[in-house]
Amino acid sequence: MGMVKRDIDKGRRMADVIDYGSTAALKTALRSLHKLKLGAEQGCPTAQAILIDLKTALGEYQSEKARGRAAVTERQKEAIVLHLIDDRSIQETAELLGVDPTAISHRVSSGLKRIVQFLQTGRAAS
Numbered sequence: 001m002g003m004v005k006r007d008i009d010k011g012r013r014m015a016d017v018i019d020y021g022s023t024a025a026l027k028t029a030l031r032s033l034h035k036l037k038l039g040a041e042q043g044c045p046t047a048q049a050i051l052i053d054l055k056t057a058l059g060e061y062q063s064e065k066a067r068g069r070a071a072v073t074e075r076q077k078e079a080i081v082l083h084l085i086d087d088r089s090i091q092e093t094a095e096l097l098g099v100d101p102t103a104i105s106h107r108v109s110s111g112l113k114r115i116v117q118f119l120q121t122g123r124a125a126s
Contacts, residue, residue, distance in 0.1 A: 018050060020119035023112045029054060030084040057115045071118030076111030079104050 039047030059070025094101040
């Protein structure tokens, strides 16, 4: 099972750092997004590349790879940002968005699957 290694800032190849086919590794990378931003600002090419991939998948960067579409829906993005990136609980995220906690779990799970597909194929799900 692929996991994000702790030495992201050593400039290793992305394939050595993150397994884009693993939702567990993707969750860890999203939870580490703030650290990745710091690494990218300090010039770490691996952190920069991972950050670009994740932001492209979330629709924050437009690229030819993304073909003008985010890998996730706006609802999925909101849930992922609040729960994984901003480190809020499922319950707190649900309250902020005014939906049931089960809906948040589903949005995060389905969003992660769509991001994995996007990162592996370069195409957003239809």
